[in-house]
Amino acid sequence: MTRIETPFGFSSTAAEVAEGIDLAGRRVVVTGGASGIGVETARALAGIGAEVTLAVRNTDAGARTAMDITGTTGNKEVHVAPLDLADRSSIAAFVDNWAGPLHVLVNNAGIMASPEQRTTDGWEMQFATNHLGHFALALGLYDALAEAGGARIVALSSSAHMLSPVIFDDLQFSFRAYDPWLAYGQSKSANILFAVGVFARWGDAGITANALNPGAIETNLQRHVGGTLSTPPELVKTPEQGAATSVLLATSPLLDGIGGRYFENCQEASVIERRGDDFSGVAPFVLDRANADRLWEISLRLLG
Numbered sequence: 001m002t003r004i005e006t007p008f009g010f011s012s013t014a015a016e017v018a019e020g021i022d023l024a025g026r027r028v029v030v031t032g033g034a035s036g037i038g039v040e041t042a043r044a045l046a047g048i049g050a051e052v053t054l055a056v057r058n059t060d061a062g063a064r065t066a067m068d069i070t071g072t073t074g075n076k077e078v079h080v081a082p083l084d085l086a087d088r089s090s091i092a093a094f095v096d097n098w099a100g101p102l103h104v105l106v107n108n109a110g111i112m113a114s115p116e117q118r119t120t121d122g123w124e125m126q127f128a129t130n131h132l133g134h135f136a137l138a139l140g141l142y143d144a145l146a147e148a149g150g151a152r153i154v155a156l157s158s159s160a161h162m163l164s165p166v167i168f169d170d171l172q173f174s175f176r177a178y179d180p181w182l183a184y185g186q187s188k189s190a191n192i193l194f195a196v197g198v199f200a201r202w203g204d205a206g207i208t209a210n211a212l213n214p215g216a217i218e219t220n221l222q223r224h225v226g227g228t229l230s231t232p233p234e235l236v237k238t239p240e241q242g243a244a245t246s247v248l249l250a251t252s253p254l255l256d257g258i259g260g261r262y263f264e265n266c267q268e269a270s271v272i273e274r275r276g277d278d279f280s281g282v283a284p285f286v287l288d289r290a291n292a293d294r295l296w297e298i299s300l301r302l303l304g
Contacts, residue, residue, distance in 0.1 A: 006254055008266035010215070014044035014243035017266065021251045024049035027102055027148075028250070029141075031083060031134065032109025034061040037214055039069070040243035041106055045250060046075040050104070055083035055094060085109055085133025086119050088303075095140030101148035102141055104250045107134040107155045107191070113180040116173070123302070124172045126180075130187035135194060135299045146205040150256070153198055153209035154249045157191040157262065158184075159279035161286050165189050166295055189286045192262050196292035199259025208259035210249045211286075215265065217242035235278075262287065 008017055028045050032038040033054030046052045046069050056062040062080035069078045081097065084090040110130045117125035123132060138145075138153060145151040163185025170176050173183065191211055198209035216231035217239055248266050249255055262269050262282040272281035285291060 003270070004254055004258060004261065004263075004268040006248060006252065006266050008244065008248060010237070010265045011241060012244045012266050013238075013240040014040050014247040015047065015240065017244045017247045018044045018048045018251055021048050021253075023103075023251065026104065027051045027053070027100065028104040028106065029053045029055050029102060030106040030108050031055045031085065031137070033106075034058060034065040034080075037217055037239050037242040037246065038106075038108040039065055040239045041108060041246045041250075042078070043069045043072060044243060044247045045104070046070075046078050047073040048251070049075065051077035051079070053079045053081055055081050055109075057082070057084050083109075083137075085129045085137070086125060088121070088136065091133060091136045091140060094137065098141060098144055100144065101151075102144035103148040103151050105138060105141060105145065105151070105153045106246055106250060107138070107153065108246065109134075110156065110187075112158075112160075113184050115180065116178040116183075118172075121302075122172065124178075124183055126183045126187045127171060127190065130184075131190035131194065132299060132302060134191070136303055138194075138198065139303075142202070142205075142207075145202075145207045149206050151207045152250055152255070153195070153207065154246050155191045155195045155209060155211040156246065157211045157213055157286075158188040159213045159264070160185045161188040161192060162275045162279055162283050163188075165283070165285045166193065166291065168294055168298065171298070189283075190295060192282070192286035193288075193292040193295045195262075196260040196287060196289060197296040200289060200292065201296070203259055208255070208257065210255065210259055211262045212245045212249055213262070213264040213269070214242040214245055260287070260292075 034056040066078040195209040195211040269282040
């Protein structure tokens with residue numbers, strides 16, 4: 001399998017990655033599109049002609065973001081729809097209200113290192129929001145993705161996947177002492193395995209999925225860990241740089257027909273055998289087809 005290499009890198013911005021690509025007539029959903037790198041992902045995609053829907057919990061913030069994106073891009077096809085990934089009824093309502101094809105689904109929303117919380121189903125909140133919510137959303141939108149022909153799913157993960165594989169025997173921390181970083185790491189491992197599972201099952205329908213690490217960006221994602229990054233300044237990205245790899249996976253012709261892979265700094269990451277101090281690369285357990293199949297079946301059972 002040939003490793004995907006691109007002309008972009010750490011410092012590339014979403015706008016630079018999108019330059020020269022035309023998404024006129026394409027429809028995109030960006031979850032969490034009203035804050036952080038979700039805004040810049042949506043802005044870059046709207047800037048090249050896509051019809052973009054910001055799927056957000058706070059629709060007032062979404063409306064302000066949509067107005068801002070329209071103002072900077074001139075694209076009036078920027079919409080807002082309510083979506084709470086921890087609420088199955090909210091996901092169902094979003095799916096029910098969607099009509100027509102969907103060309104790109106960017107699973108951007110997420111929470112990080114939160115205190116122990118449970119959904120009404122009793123699921124650990126980070127696993128429920130970061131993985132199960134997006135899993136349910138993609139399942140619900142399958143027909144729209146298949147209708148599009150060549151649809152792409154972009155799954156935002158993190159280098160933190162190296163903190164924990166998916167612990168299949170204790171997904172919900174029912175027996176382990178809760179640790180916010182292990183819970184986050186498990187959910188980010190699940191995001192990559194989801195991309196592997198999508199490509200294995202839906203590739204024949206023309207649907208591909210890839211995962212990525214956006215890098216270290218100061219956003220609201222850090223609200224549970226003091227609001228700041230501990231990353232060395234030279235390794236911190238701007239939101240525009242942090243959105244670049246998402247936009248690459250959503251748009252680049254280099255990714256036509258490619259799925260089940262993990263990218264960082266706009267390049268396909270190398271598989272590593274031991275975690276380094278810089279957390280670069282991708283752990284083999286998140287690209288493992290057997291792990292992806294097991295997670296898929298467990299996720300289906302949890303969702304009933």
